[in-house]
Amino acid sequence: MSVTADQRELRDDALNGLQLSTRLDSLWRTPSGFLGALMSVDHKVVGRRYIVTAFVFLLLGGVLAILMRIQLAGPEQTFLSPDKYNQIFTMHGSTMMFLFAVPVMEAFAVYLVPLMVGTRNIAFPRLNAFSYWMFLFGGCFLWISFALNVGPDVGWFAYVPLSSLQYTPTKRPDVWAQMITFTEVAALAVAVEIVVTVFKLRAPGMTLDRIPLFVWAMLVTAFLVMFAMPSIMVASTSLILDRLVNTRFYDSSSGGHPLLWQHLFWFFGHPEVYIIFIPGTGMVSAILATFARRPVVGYPVVILSLIATGFLSFGLWVHHMFVTGLPQLGAGLFTASSMLIAVPSGLQIFCWLATLWDGRPVYRTPLLFVIGFIVIFVMGGLSGVMVASVPIDTQVHDTYFVVAHFHYVLIGGAIFPLIGAVYYWFPKITGRMLGERLGRWNFWLAFVGFNIAFFPMHILGLIGMPRRVYTYTADMDWAHLNLLSSGGALIFALSFALLLVNVIRSLRSGALAGDNPWDASTLEWATSSPPPPQNFDRIPVVKHREPLWLDGESLPVAAGLSVDRREVLLTSLAEAEPQTREASPEPSIWPLLTALATTVFFIGSIFTPWAVLWGTPPMAVALIGWFWPAGSREDEE
Amino acid sequence: MPFALLPLAACAGRQSALAPQGLQSDEILRTFFIFLAIASVVWVAVVIVLIIGMLRRKRTTDQPLALHIPFERVTGRVVLGLGLATLVIVLGLSIVSYAGQRTVFARDEHALTLKIIGHQWWWEVRYEDGNPDRSFVTANEIRIPTGQPVKVELESADVIHSFWVPSLTGKMDLITGQKNELQFTAKSAGIYRGQCAEFCGLQHAHMAFAVLALPPDEFGRWRDRENQSAHSPSDQLGKQGEQLFRARGCALCHTIRGTLAGGQLGPDLTHVGSRTTIAAGTLPMTTASLGAWIADPQHIKPGNYMPKMPLQSGELIAILHYLEQLK
Numbered sequence: 001m002s003v004t005a006d007q008r009e010l011r012d013d014a015l016n017g018l019q020l021s022t023r024l025d026s027l028w029r030t031p032s033g034f035l036g037a038l039m040s041v042d043h044k045v046v047g048r049r050y051i052v053t054a055f056v057f058l059l060l061g062g063v064l065a066i067l068m069r070i071q072l073a074g075p076e077q078t079f080l081s082p083d084k085y086n087q088i089f090t091m092h093g094s095t096m097m098f099l100f101a102v103p104v105m106e107a108f109a110v111y112l113v114p115l116m117v118g119t120r121n122i123a124f125p126r127l128n129a130f131s132y133w134m135f136l137f138g139g140c141f142l143w144i145s146f147a148l149n150v151g152p153d154v155g156w157f158a159y160v161p162l163s164s165l166q167y168t169p170t171k172r173p174d175v176w177a178q179m180i181t182f183t184e185v186a187a188l189a190v191a192v193e194i195v196v197t198v199f200k201l202r203a204p205g206m207t208l209d210r211i212p213l214f215v216w217a218m219l220v221t222a223f224l225v226m227f228a229m230p231s232i233m234v235a236s237t238s239l240i241l242d243r244l245v246n247t248r249f250y251d252s253s254s255g256g257h258p259l260l261w262q263h264l265f266w267f268f269g270h271p272e273v274y275i276i277f278i279p280g281t282g283m284v285s286a287i288l289a290t291f292a293r294r295p296v297v298g299y300p301v302v303i304l305s306l307i308a309t310g311f312l313s314f315g316l317w318v319h320h321m322f323v324t325g326l327p328q329l330g331a332g333l334f335t336a337s338s339m340l341i342a343v344p345s346g347l348q349i350f351c352w353l354a355t356l357w358d359g360r361p362v363y364r365t366p367l368l369f370v371i372g373f374i375v376i377f378v379m380g381g382l383s384g385v386m387v388a389s390v391p392i393d394t395q396v397h398d399t400y401f402v403v404a405h406f407h408y409v410l411i412g413g414a415i416f417p418l419i420g421a422v423y424y425w426f427p428k429i430t431g432r433m434l435g436e437r438l439g440r441w442n443f444w445l446a447f448v449g450f451n452i453a454f455f456p457m458h459i460l461g462l463i464g465m466p467r468r469v470y471t472y473t474a475d476m477d478w479a480h481l482n483l484l485s486s487g488g489a490l491i492f493a494l495s496f497a498l499l500l501v502n503v504i505r506s507l508r509s510g511a512l513a514g515d516n517p518w519d520a521s522t523l524e525w526a527t528s529s530p531p532p533p534q535n536f537d538r539i540p541v542v543k544h545r546e547p548l549w550l551d552g553e554s555l556p557v558a559a560g561l562s563v564d565r566r567e568v569l570l571t572s573l574a575e576a577e578p579q580t581r582e583a584s585p586e587p588s589i590w591p592l593l594t595a596l597a598t599t600v601f602f603i604g605s606i607f608t609p610w611a612v613l614w615g616t617p618p619m620a621v622a623l624i625g626w627f628w629p630a631g632s633r634e635d636e637e
Numbered sequence: 638m639p640f641a642l643l644p645l646a647a648c649a650g651r652q653s654a655l656a657p658q659g660l661q662s663d664e665i666l667r668t669f670f671i672f673l674a675i676a677s678v679v680w681v682a683v684v685i686v687l688i689i690g691m692l693r694r695k696r697t698t699d700q701p702l703a704l705h706i707p708f709e710r711v712t713g714r715v716v717l718g719l720g721l722a723t724l725v726i727v728l729g730l731s732i733v734s735y736a737g738q739r740t741v742f743a744r745d746e747h748a749l750t751l752k753i754i755g756h757q758w759w760w761e762v763r764y765e766d767g768n769p770d771r772s773f774v775t776a777n778e779i780r781i782p783t784g785q786p787v788k789v790e791l792e793s794a795d796v797i798h799s800f801w802v803p804s805l806t807g808k809m810d811l812i813t814g815q816k817n818e819l820q821f822t823a824k825s826a827g828i829y830r831g832q833c834a835e836f837c838g839l840q841h842a843h844m845a846f847a848v849l850a851l852p853p854d855e856f857g858r859w860r861d862r863e864n865q866s867a868h869s870p871s872d873q874l875g876k877q878g879e880q881l882f883r884a885r886g887c888a889l890c891h892t893i894r895g896t897l898a899g900g901q902l903g904p905d906l907t908h909v910g911s912r913t914t915i916a917a918g919t920l921p922m923t924t925a926s927l928g929a930w931i932a933d934p935q936h937i938k939p940g941n942y943m944p945k946m947p948l949q950s951g952e953l954i955a956i957l958h959y960l961e962q963l964k
Contacts, residue, residue: 082839082939155836161813162796162838167757252814258797259812294702297709298716323799324810325791325817328742335738336731346723349683350716357690358712360702371687378683382676385727389734391665391741392672394807395654398799398834464652464803466834469842476652519699549701 012538013559021537023563028120028533031587039587041125042533046132047111048429053136054104059496060143061095064088066493069453073486075474085470086153087172091146093156094176097272098183099139101414102225105279106190108421109218111429113194115524115531116212118203118540120568121584123196124189126591126626131189133595138182141603145175152176155468157269158239160250160261165243174243174606177236181602184229191225194218201568202576203523204558205542210576212522212545213289213302217282220306221275224313228271235264245609259324266317274313276410278306280417281348284370287417287424288352290520291367292359295546298351305344305351312341322393331390338388345381349374364518365439369420372447373412380408383458398468401461407454419446419499426506427513431529434510438502445495452488456481521546526555539569542576590626597622652830654803658850660822661741661806668737672730679726741806748786748820751779755791755798755811755833758840758941759904759917764860773864773894776904778912779831780849780863782856783823791817799835802848808834823850828913839940845918866895867907867963878959881952890943893963903943910964916941928957 030040071080154163163173238249248254318334383405516525538557544550566584601615754761793811801808806821833844888898894907920926934943
């Protein structure tokens with residue numbers, strides 16, 4: 001052919017607003033129908049599914065928590081058998097950590113990051129779709145096993161030798177270990193997408209020091225996922241090998257060691273806490289800036305704190321192992337390194353306090369949740385400083401004090417910001433506002449219920465109540481505080497019921513939101529609510545950290561992207577200067593089929609090592625289908 | 638809110654870190670209160686700043702603020718100053734912690750040494766001595782002299798357990814293939830409850846034990862008595878019980894020194910009658926609870942490794958009578 005691409009293809013600068021909008025909409029729209037929905041590679045569609053699925057798991061995990069609180073409300077209750085109780089606390093922990101907390105944070109990133117950096121889709125959209133299916137299948141696999149009474153019962157930490165074949169000959173630990181692998185695949189895929197999206201797909205002009213803080217937080221989180229997850233992958237795969245093909249990684253009688261498991265597990269497990277908490281801080285920064293009506297104080301300080309937190313989080317796993325008999329001097333050093341993380345966390349808190357102090361705050365529900373976050377999280381952080389001390393830890397380790405501590409950190413540090421984020425971004429995602437009155441009830445019930453449920457646990461731990469016990473006797477003096485805690489848990493649960501009611505009501509009849517109901521400053525508010533399939537008709541150009549506050553209506557835009565095919569604009573890493581146009585993949589059924597093939601392989605390998613042989617060909621076929629080269633423009637030329 | 642913890646120091650309890658009765662638990666609680674005091678001050682300061690910050694300025698307009706650059710600089714310096722203060726506090730607390738750690742883990746060469754082996758779900762306690770005639774084994778109950786350092790060597794027969802007597806000292810894990818140790822000194826006589834603190838399976842909740850701290854001379858007398866083999870029962874019912882103990886299979890798992898019962902799977906019962914609890918702290922040692930336990934251990938502690946033996950009521954009474962005499 002003699003004509004060049006430039007002559008043939010239509011660019012967006014040749015069209016007026018309405019023509020462009022209509023054309024892009026049909027170009028980027030997810031195909032209609034059930035099959036079309038399964039093929040979707042739109043980050044908003046996948047992100048929405050991801051968020052909803054993760055919240056369903058939150059609900060399930062919450063129901064388990066209530067069951068445990070009923071059992072522990074009084075001494076020597078027989079509401080749950082010890083076997084059921086052990087399954088339930090294992091499922092609660094595993095669900096909350098692997099099927100709710102990490103996925104929901106990544107889900108928000110999948111939805112928001114492309115919008116916030118001003119691009120049309122996430123990097124590697126098919127991988128993104130695949131990631132969601134893996135997460136869904138892994139979660140369903142775990143919960144179906146639980147319903148069939150083969151749910152794991154050795155704790156979400158699954159310490160060997162208890163989880164070894166010798167002491168748990170059932171398939172329960174295998175189910176747990178394979179579910180880990182599913183969620184790892186999903187989490188790692190999203191982490192890669194986020195890193196590439198942030199580094200290469202930012203709007204022109206969005207230099208490193210103009211990236212929104214939420215996006216920075218998700219970038220740091222993505223790196224944590226990439227460095228932490230392989231450790232648990234090694235751990236759980238070694239466990240499966242020990243159980244299935246009789247290797248001896250953890251068997252001390254054959255040269256292995258049970259502590260190997262704990263080192264590998266906590267080298268993942270502690271950064272995991274920050275994988276959950278850092279996105280929460282990103283949400284806090286986003287909400288706070290909008291409602292304090294000013295940018296967050298100390299933008300570079302916040303970013304450096306995030307990065308420092310990320311680095312430090314890999315240097316303190318040993319504080320989970322202070323009572324395993326490690327050398328004393330080493331343990332003492334890990335006390336110092338664990339406490340050191342209070343410095344960057346503290347700096348962020350001070351920046352937020354200063355933001356509120358200097359701002360003119362507007363007290364809407366999202367901001368209430370941020371304030372609740374500060375009050376609760378600071379207390380959790382301070383009890384964390386206590387737990388980091390070797391002598392104190394020898395008393396409180398594995399007691400309810402630790403249960404109280406990490407619920408203050410995780411619920412205070414992640415769930416409160418997250419619920420705030422739901423109120424904050426719901427209008428963007430659905431086009432409708434959540435009810436403000438119900439929102440306030442939701443907040444106060446959550447805040448009060450949470451504290452009644454978890455504060456007494458500090459005391460319970462100090463007066464001798466260990467974790468993971470299914471019952472206790474009346475003469476232990478733990479009954480009153482446990483009853484109080486259970487009552488608080490019910491109030492806390494009620495607050496989530498209100499959230500659910502609020503969401504359902506608003507989906508039906510919530511007030512219409514408009515593009516930017518909170519008058520926020522970041523790019524996701526520069527498009528309509530909900531955003532069109534193409535996100536932006538014209539790619540915005542960023543000149544400030546707060547583009548919508550400083551440029552507002554006259555937000556500059558870039559031109560030149562093709563409207564003949566799905567295209568995204570690649571920009572340079574530091575300065576975000578436009579570099580090239582890149583094709584973005586079309587919808588495809590192959591990510592789903594690949595996920596199905598992978599699921600068959602993973603589940604098969606629980607029962608027989610031969611699954612490695614017969615399980616891989618279908619995966620190979622699916623991957624070939626996925627990557628089969630479509631006829632591209634370049635080929636025709 | 639952290640202040641709410643302070644009055645609790647007065648809380649008594651047989652298994653409470655807030656009621657220390659040992660040199661080590663004392664030191665740990667002291668360290669804890671230093672941390673608690675500083676944490677409380679920090680938390681209250683943050684909340685006060687938060688509240689003032691919230692109420693300080695009334696909103697006049699929805700428009701975002703125009704930033705005032707010199708003022709921003711001042712704020713930035715305040716934030717960095719607070720960060721520096723955090724660093725100083727953290728380093729100070731690390732030193733406090735390390736000092737406490739040194740005291741808690743100090744070792745005394747002349748400590749009384751005993752070996753504790755964790756089992757699902759009971760504790761084997763070995764009083765070992767250079768002279769084999771002075772060595773004996775007991776279970777679920779540890780007697781120690783007051784005022785003298787005691788070293789426990791911790792091992793596990795199966796999964797990971799954790800030895801924890803909060804009134805005396807912090808915990809230490811019992812790990813397969815590894816020997817850990819823990820040292821503590823009881824300040825006063827009393828019964829202190831301990832409990833397994835690491836999840837160890839189905840009956841983790843029912844893996845407790847008692848530490849009886851006795852005045853040294855009383856401890857010495859107990860040790861002499863415990864060292865002896867079981868006395869033969871004097872009455873007819875007791876003799877019948879001893880015979881049934883073997884005939885009904887109890888002796889396959891349990892040892893009673895001085896008799897033909899030599900099983901190694903379950904707790905040593907040589908002086909079971911003198912213990913304060915049975916089934917690893919699950920029930921008090923009374924005729925009724927011992928009877929209930931032997932009749933149906935699976936009902937009391939579901940999933941434990943003691944099977945339910947088919948016994949006629951006469952047989953149960955004889956065995957019960959025999960065991961109660963083992964003091």
